[in-house]
Amino acid sequence: xxxxxxxxxxxxxxxxxxxxxxxxxxxxxxxxxxxxxxxxxxxxxxxxxxxxxxxxxxxxxxxxxxxxxxxxxxxxxxxxxxxxxxxxxxxxxxxxxxxxxxxxxxxxxxxxxxxxxxxxxxxxxxxxxxxxxxxxxxxxxxxxxxxxxxxxxxxxxxxxxxxxxxxxxxxxxxxxxxxxxxxxxxxxxxxxxxxxxxxxxxxxxxxxxxxxxxxxxxxxxxxxxxxxxxxxxxxxxxxxxxxxxxxxxxxxxxxxxxxxxxxxxxxxxxxxxxxxxxxxxxxxxxxxxxxxxxxxxxxxxxxxxxxxxxxxxxxxxxxxxxxxxxxxxxxxxxxxxxxxxxxxxxxxxxxxxxxxxxxx
Numbered sequence: 501x502x503x504x505x506x507x508x509x510x511x512x513x514x515x516x517x518x519x520x521x522x523x524x525x526x527x528x529x530x531x532x533x534x535x536x537x538x539x540x541x542x543x544x545x546x547x548x549x550x551x552x553x554x555x556x557x558x559x560x561x562x563x564x565x566x567x568x569x570x571x572x573x574x575x576x577x578x579x580x581x582x583x584x585x586x587x588x589x590x591x592x593x594x595x596x597x598x599x600x601x602x603x604x605x606x607x608x609x610x611x612x613x614x615x616x617x618x619x620x621x622x623x624x625x626x627x628x629x630x631x632x633x634x635x636x637x638x639x640x641x642x643x644x645x646x647x648x649x650x651x652x653x654x655x656x657x658x659x660x661x662x663x664x665x666x667x668x669x670x671x672x673x674x675x676x677x678x679x680x681x682x683x684x685x686x687x688x689x690x691x692x693x694x695x696x697x698x699x700x701x702x703x704x705x706x707x708x709x710x711x712x713x714x715x716x717x718x719x720x721x722x723x724x725x726x727x728x729x730x731x732x733x734x735x736x737x738x739x740x741x742x743x744x745x746x747x748x749x750x751x752x753x754x755x756x757x758x759x760x761x762x763x764x765x766x767x768x769x770x771x772x773x774x775x776x777x778x779x780x781x782x783x784x785x786x787x788x789x790x791x792x793x794x795x796x797x798x799x800x801x802x803x804x805x806x807x808x809x810x811x812x813x814x815x816x817x818x819x820x821x822x823x824x825x826x827x828x829x830x831x832x833x834x835x836x837x838x839x840x841x842x843x844x845x846x847x848x849x850x851x852x853x854x855x856x857x858x859x860x
Contacts, residue, residue, distance in 0.1 A: 551618055587683050
């Protein structure tokens with residue numbers, strides 16, 4: 501186990517922000533993790549977990565503790581039957597590499613989650629989702645290390661997955677460390693074509709393909725085409741990491757889409773119409789609530805793409821949900837986020853929740 505001291509945190513996150521960590525330890529296996537916990541206890545220092553750094557904001561002052569860099573590898577097939585394939589995947593595996601691997605096997609379940617940055621171990625923490633899919637629908641269980649250093653397996657139902665949330669993010673398992681995630685993927689289910697933007701383009705693709713080769717004859721081809729479609733959509737919004745695109749110095753979508761009650765949705769709709777905004781986007785949720793578009797709320801409160809804020813931060817040129825670091829600081833980024841929250845609330849009486857985790 502290699503312990504590094506006085507390590508800059510900015511290069512470890514997609515925002516490229518933050519001070520320095522007192523110590524950093526690369527975790528490549530379970531034994532490393534146990535030893536790292538013991539090291540932290542011996543030093544009487546707090547520790548925190550870091551995967552791909554795509555959903556993490558470090559303070560400018562840094563972290564006076566130990567950062568565990570989770571790099572546990574491995575994609576292991578657990579079982580196969582006529583309909584499904586089961587995998588256990590190391591927490592350090594790059595998420596999009598796993599998605600690419602499964603689509604090439606002709607497996608559906610996470611194809612619309614292509615291009616999401618970060619690691620497999622982070623996927624259950626905030627229940628990643630995009631274009632009509634959420635990872636919770638493919639997760640069987642999550643293996644973790646608890647505070648006492650014991651390995652435990654938590655079943656899907658124990659994780660209490662909700663929209664961009666789980667027991668790991670804001671519940672009783674916040675101090676647990678994910679070491680691997682087990683998935684169930686399908687050999688037979690149709691690809692997920694629920695999102696209007698996806699469906700519009702997919703209809704054109706499938707009409708061209710079905711004449712020459714139906715999906716039943718080459719399922720893998722269709723899944724790879726859908727993955728390509730999703731990646732292109734994300735790239736247009738600068739939501740795929742690219743060193744050549746300054747808009748990707750971000751955490752992707754900075755705010756979650758607000759979930760509100762039917763009663764509050766009616767008040768919102770009425771208020772929006774009074775402001776001259778007809779038919780604001782409102783989506784039905786399975787539990788009977790309504791979901792609003794955070795991007796729409798930001799843009800219609802007067803904040804636009806390309807807006808620059810004090811301190812070297814601003815809004816992506818391609819997506820108003822993308823808050824970006826130009827040459828700024830974490831303090832400037834959080835001040836911009838607070839300003840946006842206030843402007844949206846003052847306009848629509850809707851509070852926007854920050855999606856990335858702000859580290860102490």
